[in-house]
Amino acid sequence: MTLTGEHGPERESDDLIAAEYVLGVLSAAERQEASRRIESEPAFARLVDAWEARLSPLADAYAPAEPPQSVKAAIDRRLFASASPSSAPRAGMWASLGFWRGLAAAAVAGLAISLALPYLQPPAQPQVRLVASLAADSSNVKYLAVYDAAHHNVGLSHLSGERDQGKDFELWLIEGDKPPVSLGVIPVGTATTVSVTPSIQQQIEQGAVLAVSVEPPGGSPTGQPTGPVVATGDLKNI
């Protein structure tokens, strides 16, 4: 099988650039250009992924080396700065950026704990947790979806891709040949959770597919998708 036969010479040269990027031989400017394309061109990103996978066994030759403890401390300071003792002066808690960051972090942590609970406390009955990455060749819109049976919801985080001005993204559940069921309009640039009813849960657990379509503001007026589907994916057990 050759890529030339299937996709023409342009694709072939893209595959070479992907290989050179992964191998690490490109110049700084060429690497920047390749990184930009990885972000914006899903087909190119897949070529890069394929080379990462092909060459990854070479990474076995990297000898592990224990980093000094100061590195993890520095990472924690950078990511979770509000915990640092040398943070903003106590001039006024309400004016402190750290305080607001901490508040936001606490809110996020609350969400994370509710999502992660089934891991942290092994439950009495088996819990179903499924993950889907929603994407499509025709667009750069990507969402990560995590279905949590115990909490009757689907957590969604928006990874990439903008919607046009005056449009909304709407989430759908599609089971086999049945008409799609709307799970509502979903936000861009943030994470959210969508509650699901027992009948939707049943469909999810039977292998229904999630899809995102472009709709007028506020969602489809007809109850069925009216715009193009920009991302789709099936849920996999983790």
Add this chain to the structure above:
Amino acid sequence: MEPQDITKLIVRTSMKDRAAFDLLYRQTSAKLFGVCLRVLSDRGEAEDALQEVYVKIWTKADRFAVSDLSPISWLVAIARNHSIDRIRSRRQPAADIEAVLEVADPSPGPEAAAVSGNEAGQIHRCLEELEDDKAAAVRGAYLKGESYAELAERYKVPLNTMRTWLRRSLMKLRECLER
């Protein structure tokens, strides 16, 4: 630790679970530090790079779901690419340390290839089908992130010759791996 477990830790990290992130760091930081050290050949720089790599992992963990890579390969790719970008943006390579490391670990022996499983065995077999210096150039480029310019200098050939060599080698590798 099984790949399945690392997958779970990455997914939990994407949900901003700090306990999972801490555990992920404990399980994977030695490998990723090894990557940074090998590419950057400088301890201080490798430590800075490792920090930035884990900051990236924390903020971009959700991207893992849209990748087809195994979890450890995904993490290694972040560390390698970050280190290579870093070394490319710096002017002078740390030549002396480079020379010291040169002796240390050119390529894993046959036993290493055998234990790391079929796939790994396959790429080493395919590299053996290339001429010795070309296989060494591919390995060196991958492990150290050497640029075409640096490789051309080391092998004392014009840059374009080096480029042609490596491109042919990469296409031969792909053919061999797809057989």
